Amino acid sequence: MVTANTELGYNSKVEGGVIISKADAVINWIRTESMWPMPMGLACCAIELMAVGGARFDIARFGAEVMRFSPRQADCMIVAGTVTYKMAPQVRRIYDQMSAPKWVIAMGACASSGGMYRSYATLQGVDRIIPVDVYVSGCPPRPEALLDALMKLQAKVRREPAASRLLSA
């Protein structure tokens, strides 16, 4: 039979098994260390995104190796490539299907600003249709640059008032 533990004071039996922290810190720790990406690979930048997933650069070191092709299981959309106007509505739909909390990395010049494609066919920056958290410069960015973006995003998420947001939601 299990009885309720009414003991409030120090208990030497659970020493080392209990950690005191803030809810924000715990929630953000969970979020930052398992940020599953939605690989929105649309052009050449997606090749570098694949390199980041490979053994040499190994995005698994940051807990983000689980590329989810279902937006409902993903936390962070990595827009890697040129977003055409034809594709833009689909990018927005997929973003809408991701469950909150969700973040976006715009990888490369194209996703950030339209890049060199100053033309009738290309969306001039994916931030016109979805909110972007981190922009990565480069054409294409080095894999290290994407890892840096991921770390920047983790730093940003760590500062979020997660608990109060959850309670007010």
Added chain:
Amino acid sequence: MSAAAVTALKAQFPQATDRASADHLAVNVPLGDLVLALKYLRDARGFDLLMDMTAIDWAEGASPRFTVVYHLLATSEPGTALRIAANCAGPDAAPTAPSVVGLWAGANWHERECFDMFGITFIGHPDLRRILMWDGYPYHPLRKEFPLAGIETDLPVADIEEVTGTRVIAAPMAGGPFVASTGEVNLTDAEPRAKDESWSDRQPQPGQTELRQMKD
């Protein structure tokens, strides 16, 4: 081998004429002879591969305005290529040409692209839809009067446009289009750059939509 084919083609189709070309031989044929001429070349002269099919816009006011061009290759004789060109029929705004999907199935997507980019209707095409731009896009971007930056119009999906407040805009050209300088020995000088640098993102060209500021 192409030369013999051209001679034979001209004997078969007396209205065919030589066409100036920088590399492979090229022949003009009247639009009415086009399909028969291509069929003859395919069946009797061994030009079994349609490598490419494209069109030329001779600019507004030119008559005829559009020309379709077929790039043929004889795979049994390597390097034997031939180009066939024909001026389109119909008014400038709605040119037409016969479809050759019956001769080469691969012409299907080429003709769709030509239709998408130039607005040439291929009569007899089984499924003439846009292939690069979305259905409902109002322009044909490779026509000479269409600006590279594009023309402001609606996004392909109405509810996304409503939610995001974003439209298809004329792209900010930042002094572009960017043109490479040919004949430069120094590669840095040969890099593509804007020839007209009198305006930029901060000083927009008159008539262009200004770049929207970044969202918070």
